[in-house]
Amino acid sequence: xxEQELIRSAQSGDRxxxxxxxxxxxxxxxxxxxxxxxxxxxxxxxxxxxxxxxYTKIDSFEEKARFKTWVQRIVTNICIDKFRRNKPTVSIDExxxxxxxxxxxxxxxxxxxxxxxxxxxxxxLSDHYRAVVVLRYLQDFSYNEISxxxxxxxxxxxxxxxxxRQQLQVLxxxxxxxxxxx
Numbered sequence: 001x002x003e004q005e006l007i008r009s010a011q012s013g014d015r016x017x018x019x020x021x022x023x024x025x026x027x028x029x030x031x032x033x034x035x036x037x038x039x040x041x042x043x044x045x046x047x048x049x050x051x052x053x054x055y056t057k058i059d060s061f062e063e064k065a066r067f068k069t070w071v072q073r074i075v076t077n078i079c080i081d082k083f084r085r086n087k088p089t090v091s092i093d094e095x096x097x098x099x100x101x102x103x104x105x106x107x108x109x110x111x112x113x114x115x116x117x118x119x120x121x122x123x124x125l126s127d128h129y130r131a132v133v134v135l136r137y138l139q140d141f142s143y144n145e146i147s148x149x150x151x152x153x154x155x156x157x158x159x160x161x162x163x164x165r166q167q168l169q170v171l172x173x174x175x176x177x178x179x180x181x182x
Contacts, residue, residue, distance in 0.1 A: 007067060010058050018058060022051055028068075029054075029075045035134040036079040038123065046082050050075040065148055072135065072149035080127050121171035129164035132157055 003024075009017035029050050034043035053074050061070055122133055128150075135141040135149060143161075147154045 003067060004063070007058070007061065007063070011061070018055065021058075022055060025054075025068075025071055026051060029071065032072060032075045032134070032139060033079050035138050036076065036127075036131060037082065042082060046075065046078050050078050053078070066145070069141075069145050069148040072139070072141070072145070073151060076131055076135070076149055077151075080131060117172065121168050124171060125164055125167060129160055129167065132160045133164050133168075136161060 030047040033046040
């Protein structure tokens, strides 16, 4: 079934369509939760909460928005709320920020340190800045999709990304100068 048909069927009470829809999005929901929270258990809890909320609120979804952005808005808001409550130490999934090299073991060791330092720098951003960075650079969302997902005006999204990049430049200044961070 096409996504729109699944959504309409789910909204009209077709439980199988709703379950199929949830299965199609669960890995994306978990991945977003993990990127924001950086902890597997917290991400699983947030993803489960998001899926339950989607399950119970599917009838409130309006087709004027894209389903993907509606889902991301739900999971992102849950993660931000969870992050504010718990203030955990956050790390970003290594698989998406790893710098690899075919040159030598030394190059790979340096790349691993750079990758860790980039993750650490992202983790130091405020929750809103981290959310826009995750959605833009790790989830490949457009500015408009981020705006819809977070319920923020487009100019606010642009401003947050600009400020987040500025903060990342400061945090990663040793790399920008050609040195090694740490």
